[in-house]
């Protein structure tokens with residue numbers, strides 16, 4: 001029996017990860033805050049994912065994924081029901097991108113250097129086990145990306161080792177090597193990688209890259 005994953009977020013990241021989880025044998029419910037999007041979401045996940053509200057996704061998931069717009073993440077978790085996240089691994093894909101436009105290709109964040117969105121979400125749902133993941137690569141490369149046989153690095157962090165172990169298993173299936181950047185505060189370094197990742201995109205329309213941590 002596959003593990004049940006609930007995805008809070010109906011955008012391209014939610015859809016892409018839904019397909020990835022289905023491909024790897026998980027059961028998926030994807031949640032949207034907009035009831036009129038449900039039919040379209042069903043067809044975009046080839047009818048294989050159940051579709052519901054943020055709350056339906058949170059209740060369904062043994063593992064929950066947050067994939068909402070950063071500015072909406074706290075409201076989305078409240079709508080999903082904080083108690084529905086209790087004791088669960090919560091994969092946080094979000095980035096704290098402000099509504100203001102990029103400056104010379106550099107995204108603006110609504111968090112500061114000594115803060116992160118994941119820490120805010122963890123504080124909002126203290127009994128959930130947040131793990132930052134999938135935030136530092138474009139959606140086109142989230143599921144078994146092909147970089148000529150080289151596995152990209154996914155930077156993760158979170159306070160609970162069991163939850164990080166569960167996410168490492170997922171990332172192994174999804175074709176990444178994992179670099180564990182410690183506790184929740186590690187998100188202060190991981191979330192800005194999205195700014196770096198996007199600069200070549202905004203400046204030269206180059207979006208086909210991923211990070212690799214070289215070690216010796």
Ligand SMILES: NC(=O)c1ccc[n+]([C@@H]2O[C@H](COP(=O)([O-])OP(=O)(O)OC[C@H]3O[C@@H](n4cnc5c(N)ncnc54)[C@H](OP(=O)(O)O)[C@@H]3O)[C@@H](O)[C@H]2O)c1
Pocket residue numbers: 008009010011012013014031032033034037067068069070072075076093094095096097134135136137138139140
């Ligand atoms: N796009 C990428 O390649 C990429 C890569 C890495 C990380 N990320 C991060 O992943 C997250 C999701 O990105 P995305 O590109 O899939 O889509 P997005 O447009 O950032 O988010 C879409 C989701 O946010 C919800 N949302 C937007 N405004 C809302 C509001 N005011 N109240 C409640 N919910 C609201 C939408 O609700 P509805 O369901 O009602 O539409 C939808 O579920 C973001 O935090 C982004 O920074 C994106």
